[in-house]
Amino acid sequence: MIAALRERPRLSLALLAVLLAVLPFVTGVLIGQSGVRMLDFALLYVLLALGLNLVVGYAGLLDLGYIAFYALGAYFYAWLASPHFGLHLPFWMILPMGTLFAAAFGVLLGAPTLRLRGDYLAIVTLGFGEIIRIFMNNLDAPVNLTNGPQGMDLIDPIQIAGIGFSGTQEVFGLVVQATHLYYYLFLAFTLAAILFAYRLQDSRIGRAWAAIREDEVAAAATGINTRNLKLLAFAMGATFGGLAGGLFAAFQGFISPESFNLMESILILCMIVLGGMGHIPGVIVGAVLLTILPEALRYIGDLQRAMLGEVVVDAANLRMLIFGLALVLMMLYRPAGLWPSRQRRRELTAEGEVVRHEQESLVDVQR
Amino acid sequence: MDIFAQQLVNGLVLGSIYALVALGYTMVYGILELINFAHGEVTMVGAMVALAVMGALLGVAPDLPGILVVIGGALVAIPACILLGYTIERVAYRPLRQAPRLAPLITAIGVSIILQNVAMLIWGRQYIAFPPILPQATFQIAGAQVSALQIFIVLLSGIAMAGLWFMVQRTRLGRAMRACGESREIASLMGVDVNRIISTTFIIGSALAAVAGLMVSAYYGLAHYYMGFMLGLKAFSAAVLGGIGNLGGAVLGGLLLGVIEALGAGYIGDLTGGFLGSHYQDVFAFLVLIAVLVFRPSGLLGERVAQRA
Numbered sequence: 225m226i227a228a229l230r231e232r233p234r235l236s237l238a239l240l241a242v243l244l245a246v247l248p249f250v251t252g253v254l255i256g257q258s259g260v261r262m263l264d265f266a267l268l269y270v271l272l273a274l275g276l277n278l279v280v281g282y283a284g285l286l287d288l289g290y291i292a293f294y295a296l297g298a299y300f301y302a303w304l305a306s307p308h309f310g311l312h313l314p315f316w317m318i319l320p321m322g323t324l325f326a327a328a329f330g331v332l333l334g335a336p337t338l339r340l341r342g343d344y345l346a347i348v349t350l351g352f353g354e355i356i357r358i359f360m361n362n363l364d365a366p367v368n369l370t371n372g373p374q375g376m377d378l379i380d381p382i383q384i385a386g387i388g389f390s391g392t393q394e395v396f397g398l399v400v401q402a403t404h405l406y407y408y409l410f411l412a413f414t415l416a417a418i419l420f421a422y423r424l425q426d427s428r429i430g431r432a433w434a435a436i437r438e439d440e441v442a443a444a445a446t447g448i449n450t451r452n453l454k455l456l457a458f459a460m461g462a463t464f465g466g467l468a469g470g471l472f473a474a475f476q477g478f479i480s481p482e483s484f485n486l487m488e489s490i491l492i493l494c495m496i497v498l499g500g501m502g503h504i505p506g507v508i509v510g511a512v513l514l515t516i517l518p519e520a521l522r523y524i525g526d527l528q529r530a531m532l533g534e535v536v537v538d539a540a541n542l543r544m545l546i547f548g549l550a551l552v553l554m555m556l557y558r559p560a561g562l563w564p565s566r567q568r569r570r571e572l573t574a575e576g577e578v579v580r581h582e583q584e585s586l587v588d589v590q591r
Numbered sequence: 592m593d594i595f596a597q598q599l600v601n602g603l604v605l606g607s608i609y610a611l612v613a614l615g616y617t618m619v620y621g622i623l624e625l626i627n628f629a630h631g632e633v634t635m636v637g638a639m640v641a642l643a644v645m646g647a648l649l650g651v652a653p654d655l656p657g658i659l660v661v662i663g664g665a666l667v668a669i670p671a672c673i674l675l676g677y678t679i680e681r682v683a684y685r686p687l688r689q690a691p692r693l694a695p696l697i698t699a700i701g702v703s704i705i706l707q708n709v710a711m712l713i714w715g716r717q718y719i720a721f722p723p724i725l726p727q728a729t730f731q732i733a734g735a736q737v738s739a740l741q742i743f744i745v746l747l748s749g750i751a752m753a754g755l756w757f758m759v760q761r762t763r764l765g766r767a768m769r770a771c772g773e774s775r776e777i778a779s780l781m782g783v784d785v786n787r788i789i790s791t792t793f794i795i796g797s798a799l800a801a802v803a804g805l806m807v808s809a810y811y812g813l814a815h816y817y818m819g820f821m822l823g824l825k826a827f828s829a830a831v832l833g834g835i836g837n838l839g840g841a842v843l844g845g846l847l848l849g850v851i852e853a854l855g856a857g858y859i860g861d862l863t864g865g866f867l868g869s870h871y872q873d874v875f876a877f878l879v880l881i882a883v884l885v886f887r888p889s890g891l892l893g894e895r896v897a898q899r900a
């Protein structure tokens with residue numbers, strides 16, 4: 225059946241579209257509202273993973289503080305659409321400004337650090353993520369900007385054409401839950417982001433990023449302005465993060481610094497490493513998998529209770545443990561991810577061959 | 592009491608702990624050019640194991656002198672950390688030595704997450720208190736109040752650093768380590784067993800981390816499964832500040848960072864007119880890190896290295 229679909233791309237695309245369109249209703253019937261919420265989150269994470277993939281997968285810059293841009297986008301939305309400052313701007317005004325705001329921070333962070341080698345960059349971005357979180361936690365005095373650890377609530381939901389995305393709404397005579405409306409909105413953004421990422425990959429910029437990723441010195445020698453392009457990668461990644469953050473704030477109606485800790489950054493990194501760095505379908509699969517997997521792991525708690533009479537390993541703990549193991553095992557055994565791009569797989573195996581030959585000729589010098 | 596002198600003392604004590612951890616980062620980086628992200632977690636494991644052993648000892652023999660209990664804790668924690676450091680290198684880093692740079696960094700993050708969560712499984716989420724067995728004597732020195740524990744921490748880390756310096760500069764093993772730092776390939780051609788040297792480096796770094804972990808938990812009076820993360824980051828910042836790969840630099844960087852943090856936390860309120868308070872203490876390490884990387888990426892004592900392709 226898959227082979228048959230592969231020969232008819234239009235048909236399979238149409239099938240996929242129908243599937244995506246009915247997915248929330250099917251989920252709603254099978255699992256209930258919590259299932260639809262999970263889908264919404266999965267889409268947000270796809271958006272985030274695609275953004276981080278621009279930075280890490282395309283340009284090869286390991287960013288461990290990516291969640292900071294998500295946080296900035298979310299707080300920006302909350303400032304302009306909640307009772308906190310009494311502002312209630314519409315989302316189509318806030319989101320573009322929020323993404324620009326996040327992108328500006330991306331450049332601000334990138335500018336001093338991009339001359340550095342990859343691993344320094346990782347630590348500095350990690351530090352930046354922590355700084356942002358510390359500020360969010362403490363900027364409730366003397367001027368109350370973030371409401372500190374309590375977070376900000378009563379954030380306006382998104383409103384399109386007079387339909388507010390909250391509770392149940394009637395759209396074209398149909399009664400629809402807000403989570404369904406958010407699903408379609410997020411889906412639209414995600415599809416746009418996927419298209420954007422594909423076009424970017426094949427563009428002059430995308431090819432320059434690939435060149436920088438593979439060999440920065442050689443890239444610079446061929447006339448690529450490495451500094452500007454790396455800054456651009458940071459800014460674009462931050463844009464995705466800021467957009468997802470704004471959507472998140474509107475969707476949740478509540479944000480607090482807790483949502484933006486280091487583990488979230490690492491979770492998103494896990495998604496793209498697991499799926500296949502630099503390969504869009506792989507990244508999407510990774511993001512969806514890692515959003516749904518933790519939910520599935522909740523049942524492990526019930527399973528333990530049923531079998532052993534108590535919860536020995538609690539689910540959140542187990543989730544992180546599995547993530548850690550997955551990161552290590554993936555790097556050791558499948559460094560290209562579950563669904564790598566064809567080119568990257570070829571590169572990795574070819575490189576392996578060369579290394580093996582070198583090692584053989586050195587007769588165990590390394591060992 | 593003189594606030595400046597007091598904060599200076601506090602900073603130096605904290606700084607000597609940072610320096611011990613920073614040495615672990617810098618030694619590994621000097622040879623492998625790898626940021627051993629899990630090093631902070633090794634420190635945490637050291638503290639946790641030591642506290643567990645000390646608790647058990649006190650349970651069996653409550654009248655044991657405090658210093659013996661602490662030594663007992665260290666005697667178990669140090670081998671435990673050595674074993675851990677050795678295993679991490681063997682399992683997570685060695686197979687990836689030929690891989691692209693990002694790969695070992697990502698496994699390092701993975702190892703760090705695993706250690707944190709295993710620690711949480713074993714010891715739980717709560718803070719574990721350091722038993723009140725240490726002498727509480729304090730002295731007045733130049734207007735600052737100095738506790739016996741603080742003096743002990745500075746002395747012990749001084750001894751450990753001097754020992755390390757002697758080993759690296761004066762022994763055969765140290766010479767082999769320095770040779771590997773220059774070039775692993777050429778060192779191996781000269782008959783140095785590179786793998787053994789790398790393992791030894793991890794072992795020494797982990798032993799220092801165990802000692803540092805014990806010191807931190809004694810100094811703050813508690814240990815926690817998450818304590819390694821911030822400590823590791825700060826120690827790494829210290830190593831970069833001093834010039835990563837340079838042992839003297841790690842010590843200097845650690846002490847400087849400790850002092851900057853203590854003075855910063857002490858004066859930030861006055862400097863910003865009360866706008867920012869001492870809860871921003873953790874931000875200083877990152878600001879220092881970013882500032883160093885911008886203005887002097889090779890660190891205070893580091894050499895300028897050409898970028899490698």
